[in-house]
Amino acid sequence: MPQATFVCADGTRRELDVAIGTSLMRAATDNGIDGIVGDCGGAMSCATCHVFVEDGFSDRLPAMAPNEDQILDYTAAGRQPNSRLACQIVMSESIAGIVVRVADPQV
Numbered sequence: 001m002p003q004a005t006f007v008c009a010d011g012t013r014r015e016l017d018v019a020i021g022t023s024l025m026r027a028a029t030d031n032g033i034d035g036i037v038g039d040c041g042g043a044m045s046c047a048t049c050h051v052f053v054e055d056g057f058s059d060r061l062p063a064m065a066p067n068e069d070q071i072l073d074y075t076a077a078g079r080q081p082n083s084r085l086a087c088q089i090v091m092s093e094s095i096a097g098i099v100v101r102v103a104d105p106q107v
């Protein structure tokens, strides 16, 4: 199973096995990753799954939908060029090994 690494606000790194087709938000909330809230369940309306995608992986992700682009303007931690919503990052072979830093704060 592909892996994803979450770097939490305190610097802790957690590697998770994530099934193909599962969002990083769902994987994080199911495994108690600190700082990923996912209040809206992936409906792109809460921005509490904000992550910063580490180098080398942003280009492998599908382009963001207009809704994701819009809500990223309202994140608590402030948007950066590598900001994405973890609910919109769906595990696939092409992003196996992805590393994301959890935005802090989320709310």
Ligand code: FES
Binding pocket: 025, 037, 038, 039, 040, 041, 042, 043, 044, 045, 046, 047, 048, 049, 085, 086, 087, 088
């Ligand atoms: S879980 Fe709400 S925007 Fe991602």
